[in-house]
Amino acid sequence: MDYFLTEQQKTIKELARRIAEERVLPVRAELDEKEEFPWDIVKELAAADMFRVFVPEEYDGLGGGCLDLCIVTEELSRVCSGIAVTYAASALGCMTLMEYGTDEQKHKFLPDIASGKKLSAFAITEPTAGSDAANIKTTADKVEGGYLLNGTKQFITNGGEAEIYTVIALTDKTRGARGASAIIVEKDTEGFTFGKKEKKMGIRTSATRELVFRNCLVPEENLLGRAGLGFIQAMRLFDKSRPGIGAQAVGLCQGALEAATDYAEERVQFDQHLITMPVIQQMLADMSIQTEAARALVYAAARYVDSGAKDVTEPSAASKVFASDAAMKVAMDAVQICGGSGYMRDYPVEKMMRDAKILQIYEGTNQILRGAIAANLRKRKARTA
Numbered sequence: 001m002d003y004f005l006t007e008q009q010k011t012i013k014e015l016a017r018r019i020a021e022e023r024v025l026p027v028r029a030e031l032d033e034k035e036e037f038p039w040d041i042v043k044e045l046a047a048a049d050m051f052r053v054f055v056p057e058e059y060d061g062l063g064g065g066c067l068d069l070c071i072v073t074e075e076l077s078r079v080c081s082g083i084a085v086t087y088a089a090s091a092l093g094c095m096t097l098m099e100y101g102t103d104e105q106k107h108k109f110l111p112d113i114a115s116g117k118k119l120s121a122f123a124i125t126e127p128t129a130g131s132d133a134a135n136i137k138t139t140a141d142k143v144e145g146g147y148l149l150n151g152t153k154q155f156i157t158n159g160g161e162a163e164i165y166t167v168i169a170l171t172d173k174t175r176g177a178r179g180a181s182a183i184i185v186e187k188d189t190e191g192f193t194f195g196k197k198e199k200k201m202g203i204r205t206s207a208t209r210e211l212v213f214r215n216c217l218v219p220e221e222n223l224l225g226r227a228g229l230g231f232i233q234a235m236r237l238f239d240k241s242r243p244g245i246g247a248q249a250v251g252l253c254q255g256a257l258e259a260a261t262d263y264a265e266e267r268v269q270f271d272q273h274l275i276t277m278p279v280i281q282q283m284l285a286d287m288s289i290q291t292e293a294a295r296a297l298v299y300a301a302a303r304y305v306d307s308g309a310k311d312v313t314e315p316s317a318a319s320k321v322f323a324s325d326a327a328m329k330v331a332m333d334a335v336q337i338c339g340g341s342g343y344m345r346d347y348p349v350e351k352m353m354r355d356a357k358i359l360q361i362y363e364g365t366n367q368i369l370r371g372a373i374a375a376n377l378r379k380r381k382a383r384t385a
């Protein structure tokens with residue numbers, strides 16, 4: 001289907017696909033097996049200006065929006081979802097800065113993120129605050145010279161590898177989530193260390209670590225926007241970033257569909273190629289329909305975000321939920337079509353099935369997001385009653 005991308009978006013898409021096929025494809029299994037952070041690929045992406053895509057032009061970016069970010073993420077995820085999330089998490093890590101930062105803060109941090117010299121990361125999750133993100137305990141006490149951070153963040157993508165972190169912490173712990181603020185913390189700040197690197201089911205090339213703050217003094221000028229608005233800023237951020245997870249899912253769907261189709265064309269049983277068997281054809285057709293429907297919803301949600309609309313919560317959540325459920329189903333069906341071979345690590349669909357699961361969990365689990373959509377339905381009904 002033609003999604004009427006702009007010339008710049010088409011160029012970005014082609015470039016991302018070329019990097020994915022030429023650079024990522026040959027090493028994806030090895031990176032996954034070794035659980036190795038993909039620094040060489042990050043450098044390739046940086047050299048191709050891919051990190052500039054989501055940064056405004058005045059800070060050395062290309063000024064692309066949510067759809068541009070989705071296009072790159074989708075193409076990378078078609079080949080390796082672990083690399084796609086490494087890339088997209090750097091955008092997540094600086095979106096609050098782009099939205100609420102001062103010109104000075106943006107000039108200080110964004111050019112290095114745009115050039116790919118530095119990765120960024122976003123940290124809200126804690127051991128006691130996952131779905132219940134408002135229950136964070138990390139504190140940022142106002143002291144002379146800045147904020148003193150204490151606490152632990154859990155499961156942070158790009159943790160340990162990124163240089164620039166947006167951290168949500170309580171500047172007023174008496175007010176709970178209303179006392180939360182967004183603060184930039186640089187990697188080498190004293191009192192900021194990293195806990196264990198998680199050993200994951202999928203997206204294994206990406207790094208997921210704990211961030212540990214012990215009397216970590218951060219300059220006052222690293223506060224983003226007003227103190228006390230950090231939780232709202234984080235929720236608004238996810239409203240805008242969720243189509244990116246949807247795009248990761250769409251890319252994974254596309255990769256799994258292509259791998260399963262290739263296999264069905266090659267494999268002969270009962271003197272027939274699998275692709276000629278009606279049951280297999282039905283499965284492939286359903287996988288294709290799911291993939292295209294997910295893509296259409298993700299692109300529509302991304303365009304809606306880019307329009308500057310205020311009420312993006314529902315379409316954005318819907319695109320993430322629908323596309324990630326599609327990715328899980330499509331990846332499982334791809335393994336089924338590839339039979340015993342599909343279960344083996346020699347075939348890419350085994351990794352795709354492992355990679356798909358996280359898409360239903362992070363940036364709001366699909367149950368939590370369905371709950372938010374249902375709550376919106378009820379609000380709308382109450383307004384019209």
Ligand SMILES: Cc1cc2nc3c(=O)[nH]c(=O)nc-3n(C[C@H](O)[C@H](O)[C@H](O)COP(=O)(O)OP(=O)(O)OC[C@H]3O[C@@H](n4cnc5c(N)ncnc54)[C@H](O)[C@@H]3O)c2cc1C
Nearest residue numbers: 122123124125130131155156157208362363364365367368
């Ligand atoms: C690989 C990975 C990378 C991540 N990257 C980041 C990152 O970069 N930055 C960051 O801040 N966080 C990150 N996270 C955290 C992620 O967003 C959380 O794991 C997610 O929000 C779920 O929280 P939880 O794991 O604590 O699960 P829980 O909240 O404990 O949920 C467990 C289960 O209970 C269900 N549940 C909980 N409450 C309800 C409810 N009220 N109604 C219905 N069901 C409910 C959930 O849907 C889920 O099925 C990452 C996580 C992983 C695994």
